[in-house]
Amino acid sequence: RSSLQKSNQSNTYKVYSGESSEYMGYQAQANYYGFLTSAQHPNARFQRLLTARTQDDLAEYIPTFQAKRYPYSKRYGPVNKADSILKLFQSSANQPSEQVIVIIDPDNWILKDISPWVKQVAPGHALGEAAWFYGSSAVTSLWKEVCLQNCDWPLDLVGVPYLVHREDLKKIAPWFRKYIMIMKEREETDPSFAKKYEVLFHIQMGWGTEMFGYIFAAAHVGIKHEVVWGIQIRDVSPRPQTPKDEKAFAMIHMGRAWFPRDYEPGKQWWHTEGRAFRNFGAQVWCKCNWTASDIIPWPIPEGTDFQSRHTLYLLHESRMYFGEIPKKTKFRQTGPNGYHSAMG
Template identity: 30%
Template sequence: MHVVFSAECNHLFDWHSVALFHSFARVQQHGNVTRLLACAPHELAKYPKTALEMGPTFVHRNMRDDPLVDEKGYPSYNKPYSVMVWLAANSISEDYILMMDADMIMRNTIDPVSLGAARGRVVSAEYTYLVGTESGFAERFIAKSLIPRLAQVGGFHIFHREDLRKIAPLWLEYTKRVRAFAHQDLETFFHESMHIPADTPKETVAVRKKQSMWHSEMYGYVFAAAEVGVTHRVRRDVMLYPGYEPFMGRGPAILHYGSDYTVETHFYFNKMMHTELRLETCPKFLFGAPETVDWSALRKRDALCIEHLNTMNSAFCGFYRRIGCSQIPAKCSDEGLARMTDMISRSREVMERHALH
């Protein structure tokens, strides 16, 4: 299996990428990993060498601001575009491709076939908020006969290589169409593509409207998949947001840190608080994490948060050491790294308690 993830050449995506590369190596995932890096020529000219060379990388045009699309400022076009041009430019030997978001890390190795992937069948996470698959919204874009094929999925996808080759260009095209409709008639788009209870406060509705625009790429995917004719094996047990309770008590294979969380009352994580974090400048930065834990009383939800923080810090330490930072955090010493590894192991032991298999 080949793991790919879409990123841009900026500080936020750089530290995401450091962590994902680290987690791929840590779990000893069979196969290869490639960062699909959206980077315009003027961006690439000033992009740090240490960031460019942190792991296997395929560089392509940045659809955030490119004449290939009809607008500026929507970077999610890069997701379908990146795999489309990557597949066209490379001879990929692996049968299966796992597409992750940059703000994800791997906890366990992933076997695509055992999870249900096959030619014509994609494995994905359940995303029930894509209500436009059932509201009539989809019929604005695809034939009514294709509606039964729609799935409320997102997060990660495990494709057969040849399925993805067919889906990617349609994914990009449908994303364009959905975005164009949203710009043309935002109110209809919002009410048909997102469920908002009638008693929702006005300020919350305004936030939800902005969020709904980001879902265009996800609808682009499900419409493209329906047209190609693939089915989906929808999984609730593979991916989880740190801060959420694990499905049936089982630890996920993928952690998606797209939401903020608090662990042990005063350790707060929010990735958007660190958009300017530049690891290549050796800032000696690590995330705050609990040092003393009552493992016998620890909830599984909190165990996953502690594992996430220590995995991120271990990745940062490894990067600081690899690029030769003259000063690194004291916790990045051999002893400190051993401590992080122990915290990860203890957290995983908590996850194994009374898990339903």
């Protein structure tokens, strides 16, 4: 095991799935900048898994594997994650050689070296952050409805980041997409299916289906995922209280940013949206806003909380490093109706 741990630290491949839209563009810049500036192992590798008919302009400086669009992704974009991972393994020229693959989301931004977690991965033993639905028996009920194999497997209710051995992910990949499609087809043919889980059991069968798909695929092939806490911290999670607490997190899962209410210059960026989170301060940035790529509040005032500080820092510094993202091109549009538009 010790030799495996040693080799894992230098054989890590970090990937996430995305499209060419403006919404994904600034996330791609910040995500890669975080990787470059967070003291990862020198042999660690990073790649964006792009769903598109061809490489986009950001591929000129962001390492990118491009896969053609799976038809259903026009109706459910998150299936891109499963589809692009499967196509990565199906490509003889692009199959990863690294032992450990770290699957993140576009809005998982790396802050520090993740080797302490990587070295815990072994064949048959993966890691994943505790999902927001951790502890829900409803996910097991859902599994019993759709499972094709290993139906009594105790589910590991994890979300990104997933840290998994290459050979294990190769087994998981085809079933990841398969289980997403099983659930989506059930949703479309039986409206009561999704309603039951969303209304009665309070798990989100909309955007969250891909999370269940990964868990079910891992169960199908019998890959254990150790549930861990604290690899990442969400934008709406409680704030770290000490420098030691801050150093514990390797990633942020960003979404919003706040300034102290008494910071007078910050009032120019105050949002009316997001009042449910006003306990964090005055909201000044949100990825939900179509201006998120253009209006990046700066400078960051003293007293800004941990998550907001890192979110705005990576947004600002990555833009300074990589430059502006071209708009109104064949790759992306802009404005309230074009913010999420991507190349087909």
